[in-house]
Amino acid sequence: MKTARLFLSILAAFMLFVGYGSNAQNKITTDIRSQDTKHTYPPSYDIIYTLGDSCLGAGHEQHDGNLHANGYGILSDSAKIVQKMRPASYPWQYTKICVGFMSVSGAPANFNYNIIMYDSASTGPGINLLYMSPTQTITTPPAYPLYQWYSSTVSMPVINSGAVYIGVQYDDNPNILVYVAADENAGTTLWPGFYSTALTAPPVWTTLQTAFASYKALGLRAEGQSPVSACVNTYTHQLSNSIVLFQAVCAVSPTVGWVAGATATVRKTINGGNTWTDANPNTGVITGDIYNITAVDANNAWVTTSAAATFIYRTTNGGTNWTQVFTQTGGFIDGMVFTTVNNGFAYGDPVGGRWSLWKTTNGGVTWDSTGLYVPQAGSEAGWNNSIKIKGTNIWFGTNNSRVYHSTNSGANWTFGTTGDANSYSLQFNDVNNGLVGTGVMNKTTNGGTTYTTLTAPGFNNVTGLAGANSTYYWFVRGDSLFATTNSGTNWSMSFADTKGLWGVDVTALNNGCGIGWAVGDSGKIIRINVDTLVGIQPIGNGVPNIYRLAQNYPNPFNPNTKIAFDIPKAGIVNMVVYDLLGRDVATLVNEFKQAGRYNVDFNALNLASGVYFYRITAGDFVETKKMLLIK
Numbered sequence: 201m202k203t204a205r206l207f208l209s210i211l212a213a214f215m216l217f218v219g220y221g222s223n224a225q226n227k228i229t230t231d232i233r234s235q236d237t238k239h240t241y242p243p244s245y246d247i248i249y250t251l252g253d254s255c256l257g258a259g260h261e262q263h264d265g266n267l268h269a270n271g272y273g274i275l276s277d278s279a280k281i282v283q284k285m286r287p288a289s290y291p292w293q294y295t296k297i298c299v300g301f302m303s304v305s306g307a308p309a310n311f312n313y314n315i316i317m318y319d320s321a322s323t324g325p326g327i328n329l330l331y332m333s334p335t336q337t338i339t340t341p342p343a344y345p346l347y348q349w350y351s352s353t354v355s356m357p358v359i360n361s362g363a364v365y366i367g368v369q370y371d372d373n374p375n376i377l378v379y380v381a382a383d384e385n386a387g388t389t390l391w392p393g394f395y396s397t398a399l400t401a402p403p404v405w406t407t408l409q410t411a412f413a414s415y416k417a418l419g420l421r422a423e424g425q426s427p428v429s430a431c432v433n434t435y436t437h438q439l440s441n442s443i444v445l446f447q448a449v450c451a452v453s454p455t456v457g458w459v460a461g462a463t464a465t466v467r468k469t470i471n472g473g474n475t476w477t478d479a480n481p482n483t484g485v486i487t488g489d490i491y492n493i494t495a496v497d498a499n500n501a502w503v504t505t506s507a508a509a510t511f512i513y514r515t516t517n518g519g520t521n522w523t524q525v526f527t528q529t530g531g532f533i534d535g536m537v538f539t540t541v542n543n544g545f546a547y548g549d550p551v552g553g554r555w556s557l558w559k560t561t562n563g564g565v566t567w568d569s570t571g572l573y574v575p576q577a578g579s580e581a582g583w584n585n586s587i588k589i590k591g592t593n594i595w596f597g598t599n600n601s602r603v604y605h606s607t608n609s610g611a612n613w614t615f616g617t618t619g620d621a622n623s624y625s626l627q628f629n630d631v632n633n634g635l636v637g638t639g640v641m642n643k644t645t646n647g648g649t650t651y652t653t654l655t656a657p658g659f660n661n662v663t664g665l666a667g668a669n670s671t672y673y674w675f676v677r678g679d680s681l682f683a684t685t686n687s688g689t690n691w692s693m694s695f696a697d698t699k700g701l702w703g704v705d706v707t708a709l710n711n712g713c714g715i716g717w718a719v720g721d722s723g724k725i726i727r728i729n730v731d732t733l734v735g736i737q738p739i740g741n742g743v744p745n746i747y748r749l750a751q752n753y754p755n756p757f758n759p760n761t762k763i764a765f766d767i768p769k770a771g772i773v774n775m776v777v778y779d780l781l782g783r784d785v786a787t788l789v790n791e792f793k794q795a796g797r798y799n800v801d802f803n804a805l806n807l808a809s810g811v812y813f814y815r816i817t818a819g820d821f822v823e824t825k826k827m828l829l830i831k
Contacts, residue, residue: 220272221816227250235712240364243381244650255432283362283813285364285366286543288771293359294354294361294366295353296351296352296353296354297315297352297366297368297370298351299352310337310339310340312333312335312755313368313369314332314333314335314336315331315332315366315368316329316333316367316368316369317329317364317366317367318364318365318403318657319365319748320365324365325365325403326365327402327403327781329830330364331758332758333352334753334754336352344830356696359476367657371722382783385768411596416540417633431668431672431685431713431730432730433713433728433729434539434729435694435695435726435728435729436683436726436727437726437727438469438717438725438726439476439725440459440467440476440723440724440725441476442461442723444461444462444463444465444703444722445461445462445720445721445724446459446465446719446721446724447461447489447492448491448494448503448585448703449488449491449493449664449703449704449705449718449719450463450493451666451705451715452497453465454715454806454808455469455470455472455495456469456470456495456498456777457472457473457705457716457717458479458495458501459476459493459717459719460490460492460493462489463489463559464483464490464505465490466478466482466493466501466520467479467480467725468498470498471724471757472727472729472806472808473727476697476725478519479515480519480522482521482789485513485521485524486511486522487503487505487507487511488505488506488507488511489776490503490504491537491585492536492585494535494537494538495538496538496539496540496541499515499516500514500515500538500563501515502514502515502536502564503510503522504533504535505538506533508530508788509529509530510526510528510532511524511526511527512526512564513525514563514569524552525566526546526558526564526567526613528551528556529546530551531549531551531556532548532549532581532582533546533548533556533586534549534582534585534586534596535547535582535585537588537589542560542561542562542563543559543561544559544563545557545587545594546560546567547582547587549582550581552572553575554575555572555574555575555576556574557573557574557610559572570676571610571611572611573609574604574613575599577602579590580598581598582597582598582599583622583623584706585597585625585664586624586625586626587626588627588634590610590628590631591711592606592607592608593605593607593628594609595756596626597622597623598622598623599622600621601617601619601621602616602617603615603616603617603618603626604646605647605649607631615647615648616648617651618636618642619642621638621652622638622661623636623637623638624637624661624662624663624664625637625662625663627665627673628648629669629671629672629673630726631817632646632647633670633687633826634647635654635665635667635673635675635688636651637661637665637677638661639661639662640653641655641656642690643688644655654688656682656688657682657691658678658680658682658689659677659678660677660678662677663702664676664677664701664703664705664718666704666705666706666716668708668713668714669714670687671684671685671687672684673687674706674714674718675704676701676702676703676704678701679697679699679701679720680696680697680701681694681695681696681701681704681726681728695718695726697718697720699721699722701718701719701724702719702721703718703720704716704719704728706719706728713730713805714728714730715728715730715806716728719755731807738798739796739797741765743768743795744766744767744795746768747766747767747823748764748766748821749763749765749816749825750765751825751827752802752827755827756827756830757804757828757829758827758830758831759804759805759807759831760801760802760803760804761799761801761802762799762800763775763788763802763814765800765816766796767795767796767818768795770793770794770795771792771793771819772818773787773789773790774787774789774790774795774816774817774818775800775814775816775817776788776814777802777812777813777814778815779807779812780810780811785807785812786802786807788802789816793794804829807829809830809831810828810829811826811828812826812827813825813826813827814827
């Protein structure tokens with residue numbers, strides 16, 4: 201591989217830790233190396249350490265104590281390596297990434313690289329590639345002993361909680377991925393070192409060198425900000441092909457949703473609600489009314505019913521078949537949450553003087569209550585769907601003014617009191633901030649230790665709550681749906697109907713906006729959507745000679761891209777985006793335009809990953825091109 205020597209000088213530092221050996225000198229100075237008596241350091245370390253960082257401004261990640269200095273390089277011919285980063289606040293959106301590069305004799309003058317970002321799992325990087333930047337090109341990087349930061353403006357997803365793993369890949373050979381960076385922060389398990397994955401899908405992560413966590417080292421910087429643009433939601437009816445009472449809803453993604461209710465009715469959509477299909481066609485297995493539904497994708501879902509006994513049913517094929525996986529005589533399972541296809545938690549009314557709390561680690565095939573002991577206080581019980589999970593934090597509501605809370609996945613529990621008897625619904629957007637719906641609305645900013653009462657509009661009980669980021673919430677009561685963008689300081693009525701609404705759920709888009717559904721009586725389904733954002737700008741003052749539709753850039757994109765077009769004559773211009781089924785998913789231009797060159801900004805926040813087509817019609821000119829959205 202011809203770029204194999206590009207990071208040779210920096211690579212020496214890594215080789216020392218994995219036992220390859222080196223002729224490096226032992227440099228003991230006043231920096232952090234003086235605390236490390238186990239390793240030697242190559243001369244390139246001094247260059248990296250003393251380099252000032254002019255790449256970033258205020259608000260950047262300060263993972264190295266704001267020294268703007270530490271860094272190591274890693275070269276890997278068959279892997280990509282990412283490092284952990286935790287946003288300064290939530291919601292947070294990274295806007296610039298800086299990577300340190302140097303070259304050695306014989307290195308190519310030009311090469312390409314991409315910024316990549318993976319989600320976070322409890323044990324390290326997750327399996328979902330959240331973002332890949334357009335290809336960046338470096339021309340003639342400085343030669344050793346010089347070293348320089350290169351910045352890339354990025355459009356990454358909004359981060360609403362937890363950490364992310366950001367890295368760099370470059371593709372001198374399209375099948376070779378290489379990354380330059382290290383992890384840091386001495387004495388804490390939050391920064392366990394390098395992670396690498398071979399070119400597999402999903403990725404299989406390996407910790408390369410946990411020794412890096414014993415001292416500070418960093419070769420990649422990130423800058424970002426809290427998004428300030430407001431979300432613009434729209435609300436529309438969708439046809440459910442049912443007239444039953446829907447009591448539960450689960451918004452898996454902008455396109456995948458499940459609803460359930462009376463007489464074992466289950467409906468599912470995989471296209472954002474354009475069509476809802478029967479997800480329990482083989483009736484007879486599920487008995488009774490469904491009070492709660494949870495799902496992780498279009499195939500794996502779980503429902504619970506209760507009559508003389510309580511039951512949990514599971515499907516792994518999109519609802520074609522359901523299997524009973526749990527029952528408890530005299531019980532009533534109020535709600536379930538699955539955080540992965542295997543890991544789930546269920547809570548139900550107390551049986552025998554203790555709350556009915558259950559875990560599964562095999563997708564609901566078996567359930568275990570070992571170690572999940574919470575004694576019943578008086579005659580307290582729970583409410584349908586009144587449960588939320590954020591990481592290792594679990595909350596569930598009661599009819600006894602208590603909201604129970606565990607910070608360690610159910611091993612230990614405390615409770616806060618709302619001042620109102622019933623906690624019909626609750627939503628926590630992060631581990632500190634949440635709302636609890638009763639006959640009024642209660643708010644907590646400390647994870648549920650204490651609550652204060654909010655003024656909330658409407659009448660009847662708050663039977664459903666949902667949230668998208670730290671400040672956006674929705675709730676239903678009676679026949680109305682209400683929304684707030686500032687954690688309940690102000691509310692607006694978003695939708696009103698003649699039928700009662702019972703549940704609401706949303707999922708967060710890349711910009712932190714929420715998209716999902718509210719459900720209720722007589723088969724009611726209300727879509728909570730986000731406007732697709734489009735901007736059209738003229739380019740220069742010249743008049744082109746011919747019609748032209750350019751390829752969108754970047755492509756692939758997530759979620760923003762630009763489309764340029766030329767029109768030599770004034771007239772009506774129409775540009776529409778279609779999905780693979782030929783459905784119109786966005787209108788980008790539909791107006792009279794003067795002759796000229798134009799750019800269209802297209803933001804596909806409410807669209808799923810996949811191939812799309814955009815077509816322009818201007819006079820007799822018609823042209824169609826393909827683009828790829830990757831989220």
